[in-house]
Amino acid sequence: MSDRRNFIELKVHDGTTMAAYVANPKGTAKHPGIMVFQEAFGVNPYIRDVADRFAKQGFTAIAPELFHRTGPGFEGSYTDFSGTQPHVSKLTNVNLEADIKAAYDWLTNDSKTQSENICSVGFCMGGRVSFLADSLVPLKAAVSFYGGGIAQGLLDRAKNLHGPILMFWGGLDKHILPEHTRAIEDALRAAGKEFANVTFSYADHGFFCDQRAAYSEKAAMQAWPMTLEFLKYHIK
Numbered sequence: 001m002s003d004r005r006n007f008i009e010l011k012v013h014d015g016t017t018m019a020a021y022v023a024n025p026k027g028t029a030k031h032p033g034i035m036v037f038q039e040a041f042g043v044n045p046y047i048r049d050v051a052d053r054f055a056k057q058g059f060t061a062i063a064p065e066l067f068h069r070t071g072p073g074f075e076g077s078y079t080d081f082s083g084t085q086p087h088v089s090k091l092t093n094v095n096l097e098a099d100i101k102a103a104y105d106w107l108t109n110d111s112k113t114q115s116e117n118i119c120s121v122g123f124c125m126g127g128r129v130s131f132l133a134d135s136l137v138p139l140k141a142a143v144s145f146y147g148g149g150i151a152q153g154l155l156d157r158a159k160n161l162h163g164p165i166l167m168f169w170g171g172l173d174k175h176i177l178p179e180h181t182r183a184i185e186d187a188l189r190a191a192g193k194e195f196a197n198v199t200f201s202y203a204d205h206g207f208f209c210d211q212r213a214a215y216s217e218k219a220a221m222q223a224w225p226m227t228l229e230f231l232k233y234h235i236k
């Protein structure tokens with residue numbers, strides 16, 4: 001288990017307890033809040049670093065451990081995806097919604113967070129959760145990096161999205177195909193929702209994570225300022 005400094009414990013309404021990593025900006029002023037949703041590899045050093053990066057940009061960031069029911073403190077290996085499957089396979093929308101609400105409620109009740117300015121970002125599995133969160137709670141905006149499974153199970157939630165959503169895709173991704181991203185785009189357009197799609201033709205799944213073999217510095221260095229500008233525009 002990793003260093004547990006800066007982790008807090010949240011009570012989820014289903015009676016479970018969920019740990020979450022929190023990164024706070026400097027200063028005493030109130031800041032917008034952001035939920036940072038993990039990949040299948042847990043709230044690992046990479047996800048904590050992303051939360052820290054958002055804190056440096058003026059966001060109160062919280063990264064909840066979505067595997068708290070099956071593997072509290074779990075951190076998987078990027079070279080052994082099979083080790084994540086026992087946890088991924090047990091996730092349900094009902095449980096994820098409870099976890100989203102717990103993280104959202106913590107942000108809205110935090111004395112240093114602007115309760116009216118909450119957004120989300122997620123990666124891989126967490127990209128799907130970011131989409132789900134936007135359909136569940138009144139987010140100002142959401143960002144989804146290569147969110148697998150949206151097209152296969154969340155298209156009916158498109159009509160419920162609260163804030164605009166920015167979605168990043170890798171053109172070389174063998175798991176999320178063009179027909180999947182088109183289905184998501186069609187659903188959002190039909191629902192009259194604001195969205196932006198960015199596909200990096202040369203990037204693969206996981207391109208933003210500098211701990212993965214698929215990391216693309218070129219794509220990541222462009223996606224980061226796009227993400228910040230998108231979020232800051234909608235919370236201003």
